[in-house]
Amino acid sequence: MIPLVTLTDLTLRRDGQVVMSGASLSLKLGERLAIVGPNGAGKTSLLRAIVGLERPAAGRVTLFGQECTREADFRVARRRIGFLFQDSDDQLFCPSVIEDVAFGPLNLGVGEDAARATALAVLEGLGLAHLAERFTHKLSGGEKRLVCLAGLLAMRPDVLLLDEPTNGIDAENGARLRAALAAFEGAMILVSHDDGFVSELASRAMVLRAGVLRPAEIHSHPHFHAHPHIHAPEPRGGA
Amino acid sequence: MTLWPGDLRARLLAGAAVLVFIAPLDAPGPAFAGLALVAVLYALERHALPWRRLLHLEAFLLIVLVTVPFSMPGTALLTLGPLQASVEGLWRALTLAAKVTASVLFLSALFAGAAPEHLGAALRALHLPEPLVRIFLGLVRYLALIRAEMARAQEAMRARSFRPGTNLHSWRSYGWLIGRMLLRALQRADRVEEAMRLRHYAGRLPRPATRAVPRADKLRAIALPAPFLLILLWGLG
Numbered sequence: 135m136i137p138l139v140t141l142t143d144l145t146l147r148r149d150g151q152v153v154m155s156g157a158s159l160s161l162k163l164g165e166r167l168a169i170v171g172p173n174g175a176g177k178t179s180l181l182r183a184i185v186g187l188e189r190p191a192a193g194r195v196t197l198f199g200q201e202c203t204r205e206a207d208f209r210v211a212r213r214r215i216g217f218l219f220q221d222s223d224d225q226l227f228c229p230s231v232i233e234d235v236a237f238g239p240l241n242l243g244v245g246e247d248a249a250r251a252t253a254l255a256v257l258e259g260l261g262l263a264h265l266a267e268r269f270t271h272k273l274s275g276g277e278k279r280l281v282c283l284a285g286l287l288a289m290r291p292d293v294l295l296l297d298e299p300t301n302g303i304d305a306e307n308g309a310r311l312r313a314a315l316a317a318f319e320g321a322m323i324l325v326s327h328d329d330g331f332v333s334e335l336a337s338r339a340m341v342l343r344a345g346v347l348r349p350a351e352i353h354s355h356p357h358f359h360a361h362p363h364i365h366a367p368e369p370r371g372g373a
Numbered sequence: 374m375t376l377w378p379g380d381l382r383a384r385l386l387a388g389a390a391v392l393v394f395i396a397p398l399d400a401p402g403p404a405f406a407g408l409a410l411v412a413v414l415y416a417l418e419r420h421a422l423p424w425r426r427l428l429h430l431e432a433f434l435l436i437v438l439v440t441v442p443f444s445m446p447g448t449a450l451l452t453l454g455p456l457q458a459s460v461e462g463l464w465r466a467l468t469l470a471a472k473v474t475a476s477v478l479f480l481s482a483l484f485a486g487a488a489p490e491h492l493g494a495a496l497r498a499l500h501l502p503e504p505l506v507r508i509f510l511g512l513v514r515y516l517a518l519i520r521a522e523m524a525r526a527q528e529a530m531r532a533r534s535f536r537p538g539t540n541l542h543s544w545r546s547y548g549w550l551i552g553r554m555l556l557r558a559l560q561r562a563d564r565v566e567e568a569m570r571l572r573h574y575a576g577r578l579p580r581p582a583t584r585a586v587p588r589a590d591k592l593r594a595i596a597l598p599a600p601f602l603l604i605l606l607w608g609l610g
Contacts, residue, residue, distance in 0.1 A: 187567050209573070217571050224564040227514055229490035241573035269490050271517050289572065 136199040137162050138293050138321050139184055144193035146179050146345075153179055157193070157347040159340060161293065167323045168336035170350070175342045177325040178220065181295045184323070185217055198292075213242065216286030217295045222278035226270040231257070231281050234270055238289040249288075256288045257281075260314050276307025283314060294322040300331050376418060376597060377483055380586045381495035383594035388483050390598035394605045395476050401464050403608030404471040410600055411475045411482075420482045430477055434470045441466035489513045498583045519558060526550055 137160040146154040154176045161167055169177055182188040183195060186208030195202050197211035219225045228234035235253035244252065257263050260280055265273065273281060279299065286294065299315070300308055315322070315335055326332050332339065333352055341350040378384045398404045415422065442450065447459030484492070493510040497503070530546065537543045586594075 185571055187571075212571055213573060215571075217568075219564070219568055221564070223515075223518055224561060225568040227511065227565050227569065229493060229510055229514060237569075237574070237578075238572040240578060241575065269488070271514055285572065 135163065137196075138198060139323070140194075140196040141180075141184070142194040142196070144180075144183060144195070145191045146176065146183055146188060147191040148179070152191075152345060154183075154342075154345040154347070157342075157345075159347060161321050161323060163321060164319070165321045166335055166337045167321075168332040168339040168352070169323060169325045169342055169347075170327075170332060170339060171342035176345050177342055178297055180342065180347070181217065181297055181323065181325060184295060185212055185215055213289065214292040215295060216283075216289060216291035216293070218279075218282055218286060218297060218299055220297045220301060222275070222282045223271075225282045225285070226273075226278055229269060230266075231262075231268050231270055231273070232266040234281060235284045235288050238285055242289065252288050253284070256284045259287075260284055261310060274304070274307070276303040276311075279303050280307055280310060280314070283311065287314075287318075292320045294318060294320060294324075296322060296324040296326070298326055299324065300326060300328045376414065376593065377486075378586075378590035378593040378597070380590040381487055381491060382498050382583075383586050383590040384483060384487070385492075385495055385499060387594040387597045388480055390594075391479055391601050392476055394598060394601040395472055395479075397605065398472055398608045399468065400608055401468045401471070403604050404468040404475070406604050406607075407601060408471045408475040408478075410604065411479045415478070415482060418482060420485065422478070423481045423485075426477065426481060427474070430474065431470075434473060437469055438466045441469065503577070515561070518561075519554070522557065523550075523554060526553065 139159070139161040141157055141159050144154060144157040145152060146157075157180065159167070169180065171177055179188055183190055184197070186195070186202060186205065197208075198214060200207065200211065202208050202211055226234050228237055232250065232253055235257060236249040239249035239252050240246070254263065254266060257266055260283070262277070262280055262284060265277060265281065270278070270281065279302075283299075294315075296315070299311060303311060312331065312334065324332065324336065336352060339350045339352045341348050378387055395404075395407050398407060414420075442458035442462035442465075443456050445459050445462035445465055447461035449457050450460050450463060451458040490510075490513055493506055493513065496509065497506045527550070530550070535543075535546060537547075
């Protein structure tokens with residue numbers, strides 16, 4: 135079986151400095167690969183290199199069995215890859231939610247009505263149908279993230295790249311995001327600080343430290359822990 | 374009942390027509406008639422006057438009122454050293470003020486109920502160049518973010534005891550603030566563009582199918598500028 139995404143000995147440079155050297159990975163159908171590592175380790179750069187927003191100084195990017203070197207190669211592959219940005223405001227640029235979700239299908243040449251119908255169906259699937267006519271800049275942080283995801287899912291991607299998906303998202307919308315990602319049938323690469331989120335979702339993990347990517351292990355074991363609690367005082371004179 | 378066309382395309386066209394009819398007026402009589410007509414529209418629509426906007430505008434018009442009389446030759450009204458204000462100049466200044474006030478008041482009322490986000494679609498439907506529509510929509514989308522960013526940056530400065538004054542330190546700090554805002558805006562623009570490319574944007578969107586403008590709105594769009602046309606004809610006659 136051909137892997138969906140393969141990186142071979144990838145070296146990335148920024149401003150003349152090597153930010154990643156010799157990174158290799160391969161993502162197979164249905165796999166959920168978590169990449170963990172400290173801030174500034176190059177996790178976002180790695181995702182950007184996969185979709186061709188950053189070009190490697192050395193090494194190869196192979197998407198769906200096709201080696202990609204030029205913008206045209208990446209363009210073809212990007213139809214099947216959804217990239218969820220860290221800052222949702224960078225991704226949501228249309229005035230209304232429904233327009234933003236329909237943006238991708240429209241770019242793929244789907245007709246106006248069909249694109250709208252697809253967008254509505256995806257929003258409904260995520261439990262966001264009530265947001266359809268809202269203005270994007272008036273949504274909460276969590277809602278924005280979910281609408282971004284809807285915009286990606288509307289293009290029916292085979293692979294999702296998630297860059298810190300749970301950052302700045304409230305508990306309720308976080309639960310919705312988890313549910314939506316758990317239900318996603320394709321493969322994904324997720325970059326996250328949120329250990330709980332990673333262990334719940336990922337099937338495999340790699341660690342990126344100081345520009346070097348290594349396989350890692352996900353294991354879970356029971357914890358006994360203690361931490362201080364704050365309780366609101368009980369109302370006086372109660373039952 | 375409202376006099377404004379409900380359809381934004383019709384409303385935009387009616388607004389543009391009214392401005393085109395007001396702009397060439399060059400005598401005080403027609404200009405003030407136009408202003409009076411706008412006031413009548415406000416009364417008919419029971420629309421409150423936008424005092425704040427008006428105040429900003431009149432402050433700007435004060436400059437016109439003070440300078441224009443001195444820039445036109447004619448019957449002397451007031452002499453200040455080598456400078457001479459003319460009666461003709463004063464009338465010209467008042468005409469200008471009436472025209473500008475009438476235009477701004479008219480547009481304020483006409484678009485008071487329209488969300489800018491919806492105006493973009495109407496502009497596109499009217500076949501305005503796509504880059505202009507994009508710039509407009511981008512502004513609408515990101516203005517709040519840029520404003521919030523600016524406010525946060527200024528709060529952060531204040532939190533470190535920055536008090537603006539007329540000194541080099543203040544000017545330099547403001548220079549840095551503006552430079553940083555520009556840099557962040559450019560970076561944001563790059564990221565937005567990347568996000569669009571990742572969703573297969575190739576610089577063009579299919580023009581959305583548009584519904585026909587309702588008949589009643591067409592009639593309103595013709596009826597609304599008509600009295601302004603009459604004033605223009607009177608002014609030219």
